[in-house]
Amino acid sequence: MEREFEAKVRMEQRQRSSGAGRTSNLRFRAPQENFTADDFGMGKVYGVGSYSKVVRATKKDTGNVYAMKIMDKKFITKENKVTFAKLERVILDQLDHPGVIRLFFTFQDNCYLYMALEPCEGGDLFEQISRKGRLSENEARFYAAEIVDALEYIHGLGLVHRDIKPENLLLTADGHIKIADFGSVKPISNSKITVLPDLLNDKSCTFVGTAAYVPPEVLSSSPSLSQKKSSPATYGNDLWALGCTLYQMLSGTSPFKDTSDWLIFQRIIARDLRFPDYFSDEASDLIDKLLDVDPSKRLGAGLDGYAALKFHPFFKGIGWKNLRASSPPQLAQESDVGNGDGTQSNVHNTSQIREYSISQNTVHDGNGGTTSSSSSDPQTNNVSKLVSIDSFDSKWQDFLEYGETIVMTSTVKKLHKLRSKKVQLILTDKPRLICVDPNRLERRKILWCDSPVEVTIQVVNNSLFKICLPKKIRSFEDAKERAWQWKKAIEGLVRQ
Numbered sequence: 151m152e153r154e155f156e157a158k159v160r161m162e163q164r165q166r167s168s169g170a171g172r173t174s175n176l177r178f179r180a181p182q183e184n185f186t187a188d189d190f191g192m193g194k195v196y197g198v199g200s201y202s203k204v205v206r207a208t209k210k211d212t213g214n215v216y217a218m219k220i221m222d223k224k225f226i227t228k229e230n231k232v233t234f235a236k237l238e239r240v241i242l243d244q245l246d247h248p249g250v251i252r253l254f255f256t257f258q259d260n261c262y263l264y265m266a267l268e269p270c271e272g273g274d275l276f277e278q279i280s281r282k283g284r285l286s287e288n289e290a291r292f293y294a295a296e297i298v299d300a301l302e303y304i305h306g307l308g309l310v311h312r313d314i315k316p317e318n319l320l321l322t323a324d325g326h327i328k329i330a331d332f333g334s335v336k337p338i339s340n341s342k343i344t345v346l347p348d349l350l351n352d353k354s355c356t357f358v359g360t361a362a363y364v365p366p367e368v369l370s371s372s373p374s375l376s377q378k379k380s381s382p383a384t385y386g387n388d389l390w391a392l393g394c395t396l397y398q399m400l401s402g403t404s405p406f407k408d409t410s411d412w413l414i415f416q417r418i419i420a421r422d423l424r425f426p427d428y429f430s431d432e433a434s435d436l437i438d439k440l441l442d443v444d445p446s447k448r449l450g451a452g453l454d455g456y457a458a459l460k461f462h463p464f465f466k467g468i469g470w471k472n473l474r475a476s477s478p479p480q481l482a483q484e485s486d487v488g489n490g491d492g493t494q495s496n497v498h499n500t501s502q503i504r505e506y507s508i509s510q511n512t513v514h515d516g517n518g519g520t521t522s523s524s525s526s527d528p529q530t531n532n533v534s535k536l537v538s539i540d541s542f543d544s545k546w547q548d549f550l551e552y553g554e555t556i557v558m559t560s561t562v563k564k565l566h567k568l569r570s571k572k573v574q575l576i577l578t579d580k581p582r583l584i585c586v587d588p589n590r591l592e593r594r595k596i597l598w599c600d601s602p603v604e605v606t607i608q609v610v611n612n613s614l615f616k617i618c619l620p621k622k623i624r625s626f627e628d629a630k631e632r633a634w635q636w637k638k639a640i641e642g643l644v645r646q
């Protein structure tokens with residue numbers, strides 16, 4: 151795998167030195183350094199994405215702090231994510247806007263690629279919505295304005311982000327928005343951004359976004375999402391996602407939220423959109439215009455689109471020229487509990503749809519969940535992805551025995567009567583299912599280990615599942631909606 155990765159990089163370098171393509175004179179602003187991981191003190195994990203882990207890293211000699219995006223070369227090669235990683239590197243290198251995460255430098259070693267990014271200590275917009283339940287109109291207006299300002303810049307360069315969602319909208323320590331995660335970006339034909347031709351043409355770049363924020367035209371252009379057919383990338387994609395994000399800020403949940411991706415897609419295609427009555431007329435009107443089924447008619451698309459968007463009555467009072475100098479909303483801290491209507495249902499609804507099929511073979515299980523009869527089952531595919539990315543996180547290594555590997559892990563809620571407790575569930579290849587206190591980093595229990603003991607998993611819905619042991623049933627809620635993945639992973643190990 152590693153060789154394959156190096157070969158791809160070498161091929162890219164050869165193409166560059168032979169002058170092929172539009173990047174023959176591409177010089178990186180953010181240099182490729184000869185640093186090693188030992189040059190940094192690695193701190194807390196900011197977040198884990200589908201192909202990376204982002205860690206707070208302090209350069210030992212300068213004391214400078216970075217958000218270090220670390221990608222396992224074997225993992226990204228195996229999962230065909232090399233293009234995403236390279237594309238993000240090349241694009242971020244050329245972006246310069248206060249509303250976009252800045253890339254400072256990159257380096258690599260035998261196993262990992264490292265991207266030193268500007269750190270965002272305020273978490274992401276999803277967390278703010280979760281903590282507050284829902285945002286006030288003033289708060290939502292401010293964040294929406296900063297997103298519009300950054301999108302105007304990105305679109306002005308001829309780029310479509312294609313994965314705008316609250317999780318990718320990060321917050322600085324003082325509360326300003328920065329757009330992150332440019333792995334799905336698509337340059338349009340006359341883009342001002344320089345990109346290697348192989349990055350533009352690579353088939354592994356097929357991408358349709360994140361279920362809850364995907365516009366209807368992307369769904370109707372790929373009846374089976376497994377088809378390697380490029381979805382039409384237009385600025386309208388991001389404007390639709392902006393409309394969904396604004397709706398989510400104001401209500402606490404995304405507008406087409408449902409219990410499975412399949413049902414979400416049905417609601418998007420039917421534009422099954424309902425506005426809560428506490429939305430102001432201006433907010434409803436703006437969202438309505440961003441969620442136009444015709445991408446070219448969405449407010450913000452078209453030639454003078456951004457002027458029309460910025461002058462919408464919802465944005466009345468926004469000082470567009472001084473946005474970054476004006477005071478952002480107060481950030482809610484982790485201990486703050488939201489009490490709006492959105493709190494209860496505010497679980498991540500962001501499963502990413504990249505190259506697998508969700509169409510004909512998906513059937514409903516009668517419990518509000520879905521399962522699939524085919525080998526291209528998304529849930530099954532996700533399990534194999536998680537095997538790698540979860541093993542990538544070494545925080546839980548202390549709980550393992552020698553040679554034991556993590557198959558899947560998640561912070562979940564253990565539900566008991568009316569109470570719930572946060573626990574870290576760790577499934578290993580031994581196999582064992584370990585329950586850890588994630589705050590104290592102490593082992594609480596081994597729920598199950600390889601023995602003649604029968605274990606089955608009952609899925610209640612995408613988030614809720616029960617681990618059924620002969621003498622005990624324990625209920626859990628996985629906010630990342632991985633109930634089906636837990637079932638497949640645990641029962642898969644039982645069968646082996």
Ligand SMILES: Nc1ncnc2c1ncn2[C@@H]1O[C@H](COP(=O)(O)OP(=O)(O)OP(=O)(O)O)[C@@H](O)[C@H]1O
Pocket residue numbers: 196197198199200201202203204217219251267268269270271274317318320330331332333502
């Ligand atoms: N600059 C940053 N500062 C602080 N946290 C960050 C930064 N960049 C990313 N993160 C955190 O790390 C998480 C993963 O980052 P990112 O989305 O870039 O990874 P990814 O592997 O491309 O994931 P995916 O494509 O699944 O969203 C983010 O959701 C966020 O919580």
